[in-house]
Amino acid sequence: MPVNKSSHPLRAHLEEIIALTDTEFDYIASFFTHTKKRKHQYLLQEDEIASREYWVIKGCVKSCFYDLNGKEHILSFAMENWWITDYESFIKQTPSKLYIDCVEDVELYYITREDREQLTRTSHKMERFWAKKSKFGRIALQNRILSLLKDSTEERYYQLLQQYPSLFQRVSKKLIAAYLGVSRETLSRLQQKHK
Amino acid sequence: MPVNKSSHPLRAHLEEIIALTDTEFDYIASFFTHTKKRKHQYLLQEDEIASREYWVIKGCVKSCFYDLNGKEHILSFAMENWWITDYESFIKQTPSKLYIDCVEDVELYYITREDREQLTRTSHKMERFWAKKSKFGRIALQNRILSLLKDSTEERYYQLLQQYPSLFQRVSKKLIAAYLGVSRETLSRLQQKHK
Known part of the structure; x- marks a missing residue:
C-alpha cells in the first residue's frame, strides 16, 4: 500500500509552518532517523556533547540536572x-549540563547536528522553520524566567495545570514537584486545594 | 571626508557573524534608524505592542516588570x-508584559518589525545573522533558568560579577538587587564579602 505522505506525522508538523511538495518532504525526511526508547533510558547525559536534536512522535521526555546536594531540577518536559x-x-558543542531521559516509552525522530546544518544550508524552508521554532522556544524560556522571578509556587502550579493538564496524568508527582522546585508535601497540598 | 564603511559600528557587529560587501551593508543599514534617549526614558512600556528591536550603540538599558506588590524585577540588561x-x-504582536527603559543616556539603532521581516526575506545573510543571534539568546535564557533553579543568591551575585564586571560600575545597587531578586541589604552584605 502506498504511504500517504501528507499524513506523515513529521510532515503534518512541519506544514504547520512551511508548505512542502512531496519531493521536498522526501528530501527533508531523508535527514531524520526514527528511534524508540524505553522509560528511564537516556537521550543525553551530563558531560556528553549533544549531537542530536529530537522530535517527539509519542511519549514524554524531560531535561533535568542535579544540584550539589543531589536534588533533581527539571528544566523542561517534551511531549508529542x-x-x-x-x-x-548542541549549538556550542560544549559538554552538556543536562540529562535528557524518558519519562515514558517514547518514539522519536532525530537529526544530527551536521545534518541539521546541511539541511539548513540546502533548504531555505527548513531554515525558516527552525528560525520560527527558535523564536517560540525563546518566548517560552522568557516566560519561564518571568514566572520564576515573580510568581509564587501556587501560581506556577496553577499555570502548569492550565497549560499542560495532560502532564498531571502522565507524569509522577515527584517529577511535577522537581519541575516546580517544591517538596512532594507542598505539591500534595496544592493539589488538594485546586481539586 | 568619506565614511570608512568597514568601521561603522553596526557593520563591525554584523561582520562578527556574516561577511558583507559595501553594497550589502548599505542595503541593510537603510533599514535601521539612529536614535538617542536620555536616562529614564522608555523604549517600551507595559501593554504597548513592541514594534521595534533595538541595538545598543552606547549606554545601558534594562527590561523589567513590576509584580502585584509594585516590586521591580529585572529580566535583563543590555549594553553596547x-x-x-x-x-x-515583538514576535506575537501581543501587549508587552515588560518595560524597557534607559539606565544611562543611550544611543541606539532600531529596526521595525515590518522592516526586519522584509530584510529577513530579502537578505539571506541577515536571516542567518538573526537565526544565530536567536540561538545565542536562547542559550542565555536557558542558563538564566538553570541558575535561578539551582544557584544561591551568593552564587548568582558572583556569576554576574564575573560575567559583567562593568555592570557594577555603571548600574545602581538598587538595580543589581532587582536583577538578583534580593534586598539592598543582602546585596551590600554580598559586596562586602566579595570585595
Whole structure:
C-alpha cells in the first residue's frame, strides 16, 4: 500500500509552518532517523556533547540536572510534537549540563547536528522553520524566567495545570514537584486545594 | 571626508557573524534608524505592542516588570552591542508584559518589525545573522533558568560579577538587587564579602 505522505506525522508538523511538495518532504525526511526508547533510558547525559536534536512522535521526555546536594531540577518536559536537546551543548558543542531521559516509552525522530546544518544550508524552508521554532522556544524560556522571578509556587502550579493538564496524568508527582522546585508535601497540598 | 564603511559600528557587529560587501551593508543599514534617549526614558512600556528591536550603540538599558506588590524585577540588561526588545510582544504582536527603559543616556539603532521581516526575506545573510543571534539568546535564557533553579543568591551575585564586571560600575545597587531578586541589604552584605 502506498504511504500517504501528507499524513506523515513529521510532515503534518512541519506544514504547520512551511508548505512542502512531496519531493521536498522526501528530501527533508531523508535527514531524520526514527528511534524508540524505553522509560528511564537516556537521550543525553551530563558531560556528553549533544549531537542530536529530537522530535517527539509519542511519549514524554524531560531535561533535568542535579544540584550539589543531589536534588533533581527539571528544566523542561517534551511531549508529542516537541523538539528537545540541550541547545547550549548542541549549538556550542560544549559538554552538556543536562540529562535528557524518558519519562515514558517514547518514539522519536532525530537529526544530527551536521545534518541539521546541511539541511539548513540546502533548504531555505527548513531554515525558516527552525528560525520560527527558535523564536517560540525563546518566548517560552522568557516566560519561564518571568514566572520564576515573580510568581509564587501556587501560581506556577496553577499555570502548569492550565497549560499542560495532560502532564498531571502522565507524569509522577515527584517529577511535577522537581519541575516546580517544591517538596512532594507542598505539591500534595496544592493539589488538594485546586481539586 | 568619506565614511570608512568597514568601521561603522553596526557593520563591525554584523561582520562578527556574516561577511558583507559595501553594497550589502548599505542595503541593510537603510533599514535601521539612529536614535538617542536620555536616562529614564522608555523604549517600551507595559501593554504597548513592541514594534521595534533595538541595538545598543552606547549606554545601558534594562527590561523589567513590576509584580502585584509594585516590586521591580529585572529580566535583563543590555549594553553596547546587545539587541533588546520584548521578544514575545515583538514576535506575537501581543501587549508587552515588560518595560524597557534607559539606565544611562543611550544611543541606539532600531529596526521595525515590518522592516526586519522584509530584510529577513530579502537578505539571506541577515536571516542567518538573526537565526544565530536567536540561538545565542536562547542559550542565555536557558542558563538564566538553570541558575535561578539551582544557584544561591551568593552564587548568582558572583556569576554576574564575573560575567559583567562593568555592570557594577555603571548600574545602581538598587538595580543589581532587582536583577538578583534580593534586598539592598543582602546585596551590600554580598559586596562586602566579595570585595
